[in-house]
Amino acid sequence: MSQHTDTTYKPTSPNSKLDFASVWEYAPAPESASHAEIKEKYDLFIGGKFVKPAEGNYFKSMNPATGETITEFAEASKSDVNKAVKAARKAFEGEWSSISAKERGKYLYRIARMIQERAREFSVLESMDGGKPIRESRDVDVPLVAAHFFYYAGWADKLEYAFPGKKPKPLGVCGQIIPWNFPLLMLAWKIAPALACGNTVVLKPAETTSLTALKFAELVKDAGLPDGVVNIVTGAGETGAEIVNHKDIDKIAFTGSTGVGKLIQRSLAGTDKKFTLELGGKGAMIVFEDAPIDQAVEGIINAIFFNQGHVCCAGSRLLVQEGVAEKVIQKLKDRMESLIVGDPLDKNTDVGAINSQAQFETINKYLEIGLNEGADVYQSSCSIPDNGYFVRPTLLMNVSQSNRVVQEEIFGPVLTIQTFRTADEAIQKANNTPYGLAGGVWTDKGSKIFKVGSGLRSGVVWANTYNKFDPTSPFGGYKESGVGREGGMHGLGAYLKF
Numbered sequence: 001m002s003q004h005t006d007t008t009y010k011p012t013s014p015n016s017k018l019d020f021a022s023v024w025e026y027a028p029a030p031e032s033a034s035h036a037e038i039k040e041k042y043d044l045f046i047g048g049k050f051v052k053p054a055e056g057n058y059f060k061s062m063n064p065a066t067g068e069t070i071t072e073f074a075e076a077s078k079s080d081v082n083k084a085v086k087a088a089r090k091a092f093e094g095e096w097s098s099i100s101a102k103e104r105g106k107y108l109y110r111i112a113r114m115i116q117e118r119a120r121e122f123s124v125l126e127s128m129d130g131g132k133p134i135r136e137s138r139d140v141d142v143p144l145v146a147a148h149f150f151y152y153a154g155w156a157d158k159l160e161y162a163f164p165g166k167k168p169k170p171l172g173v174c175g176q177i178i179p180w181n182f183p184l185l186m187l188a189w190k191i192a193p194a195l196a197c198g199n200t201v202v203l204k205p206a207e208t209t210s211l212t213a214l215k216f217a218e219l220v221k222d223a224g225l226p227d228g229v230v231n232i233v234t235g236a237g238e239t240g241a242e243i244v245n246h247k248d249i250d251k252i253a254f255t256g257s258t259g260v261g262k263l264i265q266r267s268l269a270g271t272d273k274k275f276t277l278e279l280g281g282k283g284a285m286i287v288f289e290d291a292p293i294d295q296a297v298e299g300i301i302n303a304i305f306f307n308q309g310h311v312c313c314a315g316s317r318l319l320v321q322e323g324v325a326e327k328v329i330q331k332l333k334d335r336m337e338s339l340i341v342g343d344p345l346d347k348n349t350d351v352g353a354i355n356s357q358a359q360f361e362t363i364n365k366y367l368e369i370g371l372n373e374g375a376d377v378y379q380s381s382c383s384i385p386d387n388g389y390f391v392r393p394t395l396l397m398n399v400s401q402s403n404r405v406v407q408e409e410i411f412g413p414v415l416t417i418q419t420f421r422t423a424d425e426a427i428q429k430a431n432n433t434p435y436g437l438a439g440g441v442w443t444d445k446g447s448k449i450f451k452v453g454s455g456l457r458s459g460v461v462w463a464n465t466y467n468k469f470d471p472t473s474p475f476g477g478y479k480e481s482g483v484g485r486e487g488g489m490h491g492l493g494a495y496l497k498f
């Protein structure tokens with residue numbers, strides 16, 4: 001990448017304006033991909049075996065940082081989905097139900113340890129197929145994946161303690177549909193609690209990022225999990241709809257867009273399938289005048305620019321108290337200049353590639369909408385690679401509450417900025433979108449944290465930090481951000497009947 005090739009250090013004179021581009025020039029530090037095995041083609045994983053799709057169709061997956069095709073995935077049709085559900089039912093009624101809860105837990109521990117052993121390969125493949133910086137897949141995604149399996153492994157034989165006085169029982173076959181922003185982590189969020197509770201699963205990864213799910217299928221085979229407990233079918237929305245509408249599925253777990261979530265909820269109306277939906281967000285970050293400003297700026301950068309803003313709970317709106325607005329915005333602009341946008345496999349990269357052409361177009365469409373709505377658009381001056389899909393970190397200022405860019409999910413490295421005077425005004429503005437997934441507050445006063453925390457209608461509120469995850473903590477939304485909770489003990493309840 002051109003911006004990384006100049007390795008000479010260029011000192012700036014003490015009186016010159018800080019020239020971040022030269023101060024922070026790093027030599028390229030690409031993570032090696034030579035140890036990561038990618039097959040030319042991947043089949044469906046059904047009943048413990050890789051099987052060809054009935055209709056023989058495959059589709060391409062590309063590396064969004066280069067635009068090159070890296071592999072092909074099978075397209076699962078109705079009959080393939082049916083086969084996967086049958087395999088899952090057979091396992092549920094057979095071997096999986098006959099083993100003890102303690103043994104079930106052991107499988108999950110084994111999977112967790114094997115993920116740790118193969119962490120490097122999973123991280124590299126996640127970054128290649130999806131575009132996220134290796135620093136994130138290596139330090140956030142994959143460790144959290146292992147942590148989820150460890151956490152739910154521990155619950156497998158203790159379900160009666162989680163729900164005292166009740167006799168929890170598994171639901172049966174669970175259909176799980178996941179998005180492309182945290183491919184392996186969303187798989188772990190879905191599969192770990194489902195298996196811990198004694199269910200079997202048919203999971204469909206997103207069509208642009210199915211690689212690590214199929215690598216996970218290989219791991220499941222190596223772990224000796226009974227055939228049919230985990231089935232992975234690849235394909236796009238039609239395959240997802242086949243899962244949703246299959247008569248022999250007991251629960252649907254979905255993470256993705258609010259639009260598709262609503263479709264799914266409509267399809268499920270009148271059936272006795274259980275469901276959890278984790279949908280979009282428009283997280284507000286509220287920065288008070290008494291906040292530790294540098295810490296807040298770093299938190300904001302992390303909340304919206306890392307992982308290209310491809311985070312459902314991203315902090316995509318900044319609400320800053322008037323007295324410090326100018327200072328915060330200047331510091332944000334300075335920090336944005338030091339962000340490195342480029343090769344996801346480079347360990348120095350902060351902002352990787354946008355996941356797909358479609359998402360790239362969506363983000364650019366919103367930048368245009370913002371301009372037309374009268375926003376002041378500020379972008380960092382960094383260079384971006386010539387190939388692949390990249391968007392510079394962007395601020396949209398002078399926006400108002402009714403603007404589409406303030407109300408709608410952009411899902412890119414784009415932050416809107418508004419100001420407020422009082423805590424009540426901040427809460428009112430933060431709550432004034434159709435979403436309610438996450439929010440953040442920065443202040444020196446505990447009392448303000450409690451006031452804002454209890455005033456925000458959102459599933460998660462972080463204080464003086466943002467985007468911190470832990471398997472013990474439940475996650476989910478208010479309003480159009482979804483139904484139900486995943487993670488923690490709450491996440492167990494979603495996979496059990498009493």
Ligand code: NAI
Nearest residue numbers: 178179205206236237240241256257260279280312409411
């Ligand atoms: P999407 O909601 O279409 O895709 C998510 C998953 O649902 C994928 O596996 C997809 O194949 C599947 N799917 C699509 N249509 C389906 C249907 N009718 N029935 C069952 N499954 C179906 O999301 P998309 O189009 O990739 O992204 C569009 C927007 O959604 C983004 O711009 C972003 O705003 C939002 N989004 C939110 C996510 C979140 O974590 N809450 C994740 C991904 C996208």
Ligand code: MG
Nearest residue numbers: 061062129208
């Ligand atoms: Mg891909």
